[in-house]
Amino acid sequence: MNADAQREAVYGAPPEMLEVRDDLTPMLSQYADLCEEHDDAVVLFQVGDFYEAFCGAAEAVARTCEVTLTQREDSTGTWPMAGIPIDNAAGYLERLLDAGYRVALAEQVEDAEEASGLVDRAVTQLITPGTVVDEELLDAGRATYLGAVARGGGDAESRDSDAEDDTDTYGLAVVDVSTGECLVTGADRALALEELERLAPAELVVGPDCDLPNLSFDPMETPFEPGAFDADAARETLSAYAPRPDAVVESDAELRAVGAALAYAEYAQGDSKLEYVTRVTRFDPREFLQLDATAIRSLELFESRSARAGSTLFSVLDETACALGRRRLEAWLRRPLVDRDRIEARLDAVDALCDDALARADLRDHLSSVYDLERLVARVSRERADARDLRSLKTTLDRVPEIREALAGTGSDLLADLRDSLDELEDVRDLVGDAVVSDPPQEITEGGVIADGFDAELDDIRGTAEAGREWVSNLEAREQERTGIDSLEVGYNQVHGYYIEVTNPNLDRVPDDYQRRQTLKNSERFYTPELKEREDEILRASDRADALEYDLFCEVRADVATESARIQAVADALADLDVLRTLADVAVANDYARPEFHAGDETGGIRIDAGRHPVVERAQDEFVPNPADLPRGSVALVTGPNMSGKSTYMRQVALVCVLAQVGSFVPAKSARLPVLDRVFTRIGASDDIAGGQSTFMREMSELTEILHNATGDSLVLLDEVGRGTSTADGLAIARAATEFLHDEVGATTLFATHYHDLTDAADDREGVFNLHFTAARRDGEVTFLHSVADGPSSSSYGVEVAQLAGVPASVVARARDLVDETETDAGTADDSDADGVAAANGETDETSEDGTLAAYVDGLENGHGENEHRKQGTAATATTATNATAAAAEPTPELEAVAEALREADLVDTTPLEALNLLSDLKGKLE
Numbered sequence: 001m002n003a004d005a006q007r008e009a010v011y012g013a014p015p016e017m018l019e020v021r022d023d024l025t026p027m028l029s030q031y032a033d034l035c036e037e038h039d040d041a042v043v044l045f046q047v048g049d050f051y052e053a054f055c056g057a058a059e060a061v062a063r064t065c066e067v068t069l070t071q072r073e074d075s076t077g078t079w080p081m082a083g084i085p086i087d088n089a090a091g092y093l094e095r096l097l098d099a100g101y102r103v104a105l106a107e108q109v110e111d112a113e114e115a116s117g118l119v120d121r122a123v124t125q126l127i128t129p130g131t132v133v134d135e136e137l138l139d140a141g142r143a144t145y146l147g148a149v150a151r152g153g154g155d156a157e158s159r160d161s162d163a164e165d166d167t168d169t170y171g172l173a174v175v176d177v178s179t180g181e182c183l184v185t186g187a188d189r190a191l192a193l194e195e196l197e198r199l200a201p202a203e204l205v206v207g208p209d210c211d212l213p214n215l216s217f218d219p220m221e222t223p224f225e226p227g228a229f230d231a232d233a234a235r236e237t238l239s240a241y242a243p244r245p246d247a248v249v250e251s252d253a254e255l256r257a258v259g260a261a262l263a264y265a266e267y268a269q270g271d272s273k274l275e276y277v278t279r280v281t282r283f284d285p286r287e288f289l290q291l292d293a294t295a296i297r298s299l300e301l302f303e304s305r306s307a308r309a310g311s312t313l314f315s316v317l318d319e320t321a322c323a324l325g326r327r328r329l330e331a332w333l334r335r336p337l338v339d340r341d342r343i344e345a346r347l348d349a350v351d352a353l354c355d356d357a358l359a360r361a362d363l364r365d366h367l368s369s370v371y372d373l374e375r376l377v378a379r380v381s382r383e384r385a386d387a388r389d390l391r392s393l394k395t396t397l398d399r400v401p402e403i404r405e406a407l408a409g410t411g412s413d414l415l416a417d418l419r420d421s422l423d424e425l426e427d428v429r430d431l432v433g434d435a436v437v438s439d440p441p442q443e444i445t446e447g448g449v450i451a452d453g454f455d456a457e458l459d460d461i462r463g464t465a466e467a468g469r470e471w472v473s474n475l476e477a478r479e480q481e482r483t484g485i486d487s488l489e490v491g492y493n494q495v496h497g498y499y500i501e502v503t504n505p506n507l508d509r510v511p512d513d514y515q516r517r518q519t520l521k522n523s524e525r526f527y528t529p530e531l532k533e534r535e536d537e538i539l540r541a542s543d544r545a546d547a548l549e550y551d552l553f554c555e556v557r558a559d560v561a562t563e564s565a566r567i568q569a570v571a572d573a574l575a576d577l578d579v580l581r582t583l584a585d586v587a588v589a590n591d592y593a594r595p596e597f598h599a600g601d602e603t604g605g606i607r608i609d610a611g612r613h614p615v616v617e618r619a620q621d622e623f624v625p626n627p628a629d630l631p632r633g634s635v636a637l638v639t640g641p642n643m644s645g646k647s648t649y650m651r652q653v654a655l656v657c658v659l660a661q662v663g664s665f666v667p668a669k670s671a672r673l674p675v676l677d678r679v680f681t682r683i684g685a686s687d688d689i690a691g692g693q694s695t696f697m698r699e700m701s702e703l704t705e706i707l708h709n710a711t712g713d714s715l716v717l718l719d720e721v722g723r724g725t726s727t728a729d730g731l732a733i734a735r736a737a738t739e740f741l742h743d744e745v746g747a748t749t750l751f752a753t754h755y756h757d758l759t760d761a762a763d764d765r766e767g768v769f770n771l772h773f774t775a776a777r778r779d780g781e782v783t784f785l786h787s788v789a790d791g792p793s794s795s796s797y798g799v800e801v802a803q804l805a806g807v808p809a810s811v812v813a814r815a816r817d818l819v820d821e822t823e824t825d826a827g828t829a830d831d832s833d834a835d836g837v838a839a840a841n842g843e844t845d846e847t848s849e850d851g852t853l854a855a856y857v858d859g860l861e862n863g864h865g866e867n868e869h870r871k872q873g874t875a876a877t878a879t880t881a882t883n884a885t886a887a888a889a890e891p892t893p894e895l896e897a898v899a900e901a902l903r904e905a906d907l908v909d910t911t912p913l914e915a916l917n918l919l920s921d922l923k924g925k926l927e
């Protein structure tokens with residue numbers, strides 16, 4: 001049984017219970033019913049302070065949560081049982097979710113003390129990765145989406161079977177059940193899938209006939225009634241959230257997707273409308289800079305793949321003061337803009353804040369005491385908010401006037417608009433302020449929640465209780481006087497209530513109206529009829545007060561819930577403000593510059609003066625800024641040795657563009673940019689290996705994506721494309737792709753390559769040019785300069801990298817001889833101009849054709865230092881080289897062993913780091 005099947009096996013009513021169904025105790029019968037109704041989840045059944053599971057589900061819960069498996073015995077049998085405490089259920093629920101279970105919480109929905117017979121229970125909440133609302137299970141900095149994908153155009157039969165996949169429309173909708181955010185979009189299959197990857201919902205319901213490939217993220221796929229995807233059913237669901245459902249969506253597929261997403265969200269929340277979903281927002285993916293999952297990953301926006309854990313663009317930018325801002329920053333980074341006006345509006349706002357340190361500091365200060373309003377208001381609507389939540393709402397609203405004040409002097413249209421949309425919500429604030437005490441208890445059923453003066457009846461009841469207590473507190477003195485017993489005491493305990501305590505020696509002086517309550521070793525406890533009456537009065541009043549307080553609290557909460565839309569609008573503005581002030585803080589702290597965009601009718605390229613990589617610069621003592629001047633539609637071929645800075649450079653150009661379109665300042669002295677429609681990346685030959693596809697196949701399908709979809713407004717980064725096959729084929733593919741991108745697509749392209757021969761492509765196309773990174777070599781030591789220069793690279797420094805890695809001196813010396821021989825034979829030592837930096841420094845410069853370690857090894861394998869592609873062109877030279885090598889030296893046994901290990905190494909899939917490890921192993925072998 002696979003893991004999914006194993007999980008599903010414990011869903012539904014336990015078969016052993018069904019066998020004795022009619023004989024089950026009422027409680028277990030209720031359990032079996034609920035399991036049958038919710039046969040897509042583990043039902044956790046509230047029994048007092050615990051959630052219990054039985055039979056197979058109990059075993060799964062015990063195993064997953066590491067709790068004891070016990071038994072419940074009754075006349076019908078012995079049932080395995082496992083329970084988790086309700087008070088700290090979150091950690092256990094998280095374990096169940098992590099293990100891939102879906103959980104249905106069956107809670108007691110009536111007061112156990114008031115129930116006559118069996119307590120009523122119902123499933124109040126389904127807990128799955130996409131529907132969690134519990135704060136402890138949510139990531140504060142990320143939206144948790146549940147997604148639905150639907151395919152348009154009616155059912156499968158009526159769809160034109162000859163139609164191409166991408167002519168079909170797909171709809172995609174996501175709902176964040178914890179905040180009420182609801183987004184819907186539609187596009188052709190490819191674009192919709194790309195958007196799906198970008199939104200990466202934690203859970204997915206998939207409509208009929210949808211054809212989804214393997215996704216790069218791992219959502220829980222939930223089977224959900226196909227009927228929810230019917231257009232009519234979907235329209236019906238959506239109409240509860242939008243008065244004119246067809247005006248919200250633009251296609252049948254979108255309607256089906258958003259209808260199903262909302263229906264599933266409702267189902268998960270106990271089949272009720274989600275009042276806090278106050279807006280369904282439709283967007284077109286083309287309204288944003290399209291970054292597919294590969295680009296998001298390879299640009300390391302949110303996840304770092306290097307050893308520098310945590311070093312992502314997001315982590316560099318994340319100076320947000322509150323969770324609202326953190327989630328908004330994430331959303332902005334995932335979807336940079338393409339609308340020039342909106343970008344400029346954000347940039348104006350950041351600019352204004354950069355100039356106003358005081359406003360920035362004030363905003364940060366106020367925003368840092370802002371609670372997660374979106375999730376708060378959702379809890380209020382779901383009737384899950386407690387008194388502390390309402391106070392947190394008030395604390396947040398108290399900050400609004402101050403935030404408006406801090407914005408008063410800042411001159412930007414966007415900031416002014418945001419300031420205007422900061423409704424101070426005085427009515428809500430005053431209501432909560434008047435109703436709820438300032439430091440309320442966690443429980444809302446045990447009193448102490450509602451403030452004095454809020455409700456006359458409550459004040460009256462409290463007055464009665466208070467008067468009773470005062471009477472009691474004076475009783476001691478009165479009774480001491482009446483009885484003459486100075487040691488007489490009045491006390492209270494939970495079990496017996498109020499009492500008058502008299503020590504044994506004084507018992508003879510006890511008046512007649514004293515009635516015995518309790519006998520202790522040295523004393524007796526009494527009560528009087530009057531004391532009993534007062535006690536009942538106090539207790540009645542407290543009970544009534546508690547009940548009334550609860551009712552009043554629920555009324556206040558419901559009143560606040562009716563203002564959800566207004567509160568959400570404030571949350572929205574606060575989130576934007578926090579991101580804008582964060583971007584300003586980051587810009588000032590890191591010396592970023594405001595980017596400029598080419599005017600509307602200009603079609604300029606990318607021009608960056610002294611650009612830096614925002615993440616790498618943080619990890620370096622000294623980062624070398626580099627310029628970029630990439631005319632629109634040009635292809636820059638970037639060569640240079642391993643470790644010289646090619647990837648960093650290419651990524652930094654892309655990151656500057658992405659940041660600019662987010663509305664952020666950029667790490668550069670200045671930048672003049674086009675508005676890009678997409679950024680494509682194909683980076684690293686051994687990256688992103690998807691199951692079932694060879695590295696090369698994967699590489700080629702990504703290349704295909706790019707060649708098909710890039711436009712003249714796109715930026716394309718290619719790193720070592722073609723390396724996964726033979727040199728001749730790889731070079732040919734790289735060359736053809738370069739020509740196609742230049743001639744047909746017109747996308748601005750940066751292409752890092754070790755194929756030196758590719759650099760010739762610059763000779764016959766004006767828009768193709770060479771850039772290179774170089775290193776300085778002095779006394780056999782190599783230093784990477786990390787600065788970009790015009791023209792192709794001429795030196796590989798592969799031997800120096802080997803030396804840096806600790807390859808034995810004899811091997812390094814031999815390799816150097818081989819390189820020298822190759823260069824002499826090939827007569828290619830004409831590169832002094834190309835490596836201008838090194839030459840200008842008076843350093844020697846050496847050349848090889850191909851900078852990869854693979855090429856170096858190829859040379860060894862062939863018994864000479866020649867490369868395959870070079871051999872093809874100059875057979876005569878190759879012969880000479882072979883002779884020269886043969887004459888040079890007899891290989892020693894150590895070298896033979898090294899050569900053998902190298903022969904066996906699969907260099908196609910070898911990363912530079914692995915290569916260094918390999919070299920270190922070889923060194924070990926020789927030693």
Ligand SMILES: Nc1ncnc2c1ncn2[C@@H]1O[C@H](COP(=O)(O)OP(=O)(O)OP(=O)(O)O)[C@@H](O)[C@H]1O
Binds near residue numbers: 624640646
């Ligand atoms: N401009 C720079 N200033 C300072 N250090 C840099 C710069 N660019 C890169 N580096 C440093 O050099 C290291 C290697 O850079 P990078 O990975 O870009 O090289 P590469 O040429 O792409 O190498 P490979 O061909 O092996 O992939 C980086 O991790 C960084 O530490």
